[in-house]
Amino acid sequence: MSISNGVQLITYADRLGDGSIESLNTLLNGPLAGLFKGVHLLPFYYPYDGEDAGFDPIDHTSVDTRLGDWSHVKKMGESVDIMADLIVNHMSAQSRQFRDVLEKGRESAYWPLFLTKQDVFTDTDETKTNEQIANVFRPRPTPFFSDYEVAGSETVPFWTTFTSNQIDIDVESELGKEYLSSILTSFTESNVDLIRLDAAGYAIKRAGSNCFMLEETFAFIEELSKRARSMDMQCLVEIHSHYQTQIDIAERCDSVYDFALPPLVLHTLFTQDASALAHWLSISPRNCFTVLDTHDGIGIVDVGPSGDKPGLLDNASIDALVEQIHVNSKEESRKATGAAANNVDLYQVNCTYYDALGKDDLNYLLARAIQFFSPGIPQVYYGGLLAADNDMELLAKTNVGRDINRPYLSTADVEAAIEKPVVKGLIELIKIRNDSNAFNGDFSVSYNDKLLALNWAHHSDTACLEIDFNTMSAVIDITDAGKSTTITISELLG
Template identity: 35%
Template structure:
């Protein structure tokens, strides 16, 4: 059950070497200071510090066991991550696809570029249009056991192969994953990178409406069977958070850190006061995350010169703030 109390966000090995030591630290030093724990990805993974999960049914052995997590859940509400956009290339699903190619039961889980685009495409215009996380087309060449080679969609690191969330086999995987998380005490699922999950021809493939709402509603209905709430995670302009809140989902207030820092550095409270009056209330406030402090999130809450001023003040104390707000 989610309480209106602080939630600690931590890797399984950040406060001690594993889940057992994490519980010892919480019980000894924090006790009643927090109500919940967001355990950043603790599943077996092949990259990106857990964000390339290979198996959602297991806990990485170096961290501990499901029993350790369930024990934490006896005292704290728990949030798990679900990377709904992608899965590890070492997952059983993708390995089966590489081995059996067109005969694989999981072939439709992945976005095959030659099937997504018409003949003679993608062209430069198509690739330029896509909202990317790297300076090249978000595709990866795959060599199959039958000797054939083709490209699949790959938004993030080389280990993270994108999923086709529109296909029945992927929808079944999503249902099974949520059910399994529920069986281990999950109260809240953070949907990591969900805004990339819908790919549609002739769009930028980022937060595509109305399709993104259909995806979220399908996931919400499944999670509701187990009384699990959703927290769709997105680092972008605060207007997108407002949209998510209007559909009655929890959000992160990723704009708050930058606005708070501006207020502290400038001595002016008007921007912070204005934001607190209009920011959604069904939210998790945050002053930092494992991704760092968002700048684009606060654009237009703070004027460009106020963002620049705050960033410059942060540079003075050694912060690594991206000078380009968004791709």
């Protein structure tokens, strides 16, 4: 199948509009009409408001009735490409299947569906087992395993890579394969075109390894992607890791995220030095989706070193980058990051991208222009679309770090926000990215004397973004069907 080469929106169904998929679709056909070629609809399964904002589904094949049903997803998919999350690694401890395990223990028909500590670490030598566990890559500060009492008589440590309410699935078991296939069937029947493989890098565990992106994991992703393609869907792999890992994964799957781009763009604008960014864009995967902001924080691990492998930025540059975000956000991001709030990730800074840039409208449009002219299909998070501020009230209410960038925005909020000059400018950039045929062609990048040029060419159609970091000025030159247009980024602010 073919995915539209245009800008996509990332959003929750309950946090943009008036609280339902139908309301969101009304927005997409009203105030936001024609802006987006696709929508990444963040988890809408039952329950969408669990402990991890929908990423801990009780029933992955069911739309939460408070949001709508599959017919509403299908209706939206008639006008835009739909991306949905396939939560590969785990399901909720409240699920029917796991509750059956708790009741019946090893006699449950669903016992093979879930992964226990003993399923992976079979050695009876406790010292050796502890050494192996110490080598496992840890994305969160919570324990690897959570003890549950089963059948009223036995305490079993189940794998819980993320939280104690998210029980890891044995994706290699027959029940695991059937479970994932049932979700794919729900998707393909409801006009879902793209599947975001959430947490796929953690799905395969082997004793003696770090249990992250193993060779067996690559094979698992390839097989799952093959199944999806046979059902006329494509897969997007979500992995936060060293940049070389992204390059390697991209060679073996439909598409990956360019998670290195968000911190590199910030570093570029903070230092007025695009050398690291230009280097990355010269080697980055072309079969990618680009983001600056998402429902998660701003990733850092994606540009950092890993062991003896150097990163795109060194540790000193990363430290300076993180500190500048805190300064620009007037310390709000510091209150939402690390030990300051209930955070589940060790490698992200929680802050809106707009606040990370100190609410500087010109720099924000420069950042979006760089994103749209970089290789890949651009996605814009709903908060970023509307240049939303850090939601300190929601953060104080929930003490969940990521909620600083997960605001609830009504239809009235949207209608007001699209009148802001910075949002109007962003909308114009989205139209440029959607409308120019040059973006269907070849990409090149150059950086000399602090002048960054991002170029696209498709036959006689061309598009070029030039940013002069000596003066912090930027110009877009477009030639489509013989007609040439020049736009300065500052003009977009009115």
